[in-house]
Amino acid sequence: MAETQVALPTLVHPVTPPRKVPKPKNGRERKARLDRILGELDKLFPAATCALRHENAWQLLVATILSAQCTDERVNKVTPELFRKYPTLEDFANAPQEELAGEIRSTGFFNNKAKSLIGAARKILADYKGQVPRTMDELLSVPGAARKTANVVLGTAYGIASGVVVDTHVQRIAQRLDLTKNTDPVKIEEDLMKILPEEKWILFSHQVIHFGRQICIARKPRCPSCPLDAVCYAKDKTLA
Numbered sequence: 001m002a003e004t005q006v007a008l009p010t011l012v013h014p015v016t017p018p019r020k021v022p023k024p025k026n027g028r029e030r031k032a033r034l035d036r037i038l039g040e041l042d043k044l045f046p047a048a049t050c051a052l053r054h055e056n057a058w059q060l061l062v063a064t065i066l067s068a069q070c071t072d073e074r075v076n077k078v079t080p081e082l083f084r085k086y087p088t089l090e091d092f093a094n095a096p097q098e099e100l101a102g103e104i105r106s107t108g109f110f111n112n113k114a115k116s117l118i119g120a121a122r123k124i125l126a127d128y129k130g131q132v133p134r135t136m137d138e139l140l141s142v143p144g145a146a147r148k149t150a151n152v153v154l155g156t157a158y159g160i161a162s163g164v165v166v167d168t169h170v171q172r173i174a175q176r177l178d179l180t181k182n183t184d185p186v187k188i189e190e191d192l193m194k195i196l197p198e199e200k201w202i203l204f205s206h207q208v209i210h211f212g213r214q215i216c217i218a219r220k221p222r223c224p225s226c227p228l229d230a231v232c233y234a235k236d237k238t239l240a
């Protein structure tokens with residue numbers, strides 16, 4: 001599915017310097033601030049979803065494995081032809097590894113990814129009757145599927161809230177918004193799972209990924225257009 005592009009406000013505002021943004025002093029203020037963040041994300045991206053094109057859980061698993069160290073846009077260019085050539089799990093399981101690697105070359109790390117895709121198809125056929133499993137533990141037994149991949153597949157393909165997807169955008173923005181003090185993705189996920197309502201786990205990740213691509217950009221966040229300016233005391237806000 002294509003990424004939701006929001007129309008940013010045309011009138012930019014002077015950015016509030018980080019030191020002038022009051023930090024929450026107690027649990028009630030922290031909760032109010034989090035509600036404000038979630039509310040603004042809902043307004044910006046009410047129906048955010050995964051940008052990786054797919055028609056079923058297996059295709060999403062393939063696309064997510066390919067998206068490691070690669071943009072969703074690039075993956076979306078590769079997968080249509082890939083799924084035409086290998087329409088079933090059996091086709092992937094029997095694919096010649098070198099040939100498959102050549103076909104996914106542009107996504108980077110193609111030898112490892114080809115090995116993972118073939119291994120994943122074989123594992124799912126052998127142990128899960130050809131169905132992508134629906135639990136975190138089972139998915140983690142599939143080659144190429146670490147916790148982030150499993151969360152993407154469970155949340156987007158099955159609507160199962162197993163955790164919070166922590167990619168580079170979620171990691172950066174959770175830190176900028178002081179929703180975590182950690183740098184390790186697993187610990188960041190644990191922090192987010194503690195403070196977010198479970199029914200928000202899936203949507204929150206998608207919203208933050210869109211937010212990170214369009215507004216809270218890594219190198220130069222677009223703070224003058226950001227509706228979270230008033231609650232953001234990130235040191236790297238762009239004041240100009």
Ligand code: SF4
Binds near residue numbers: 232
């Ligand atoms: S865009 Fe700027 S104001 Fe908005 S969350 Fe990111 S750093 Fe904070």
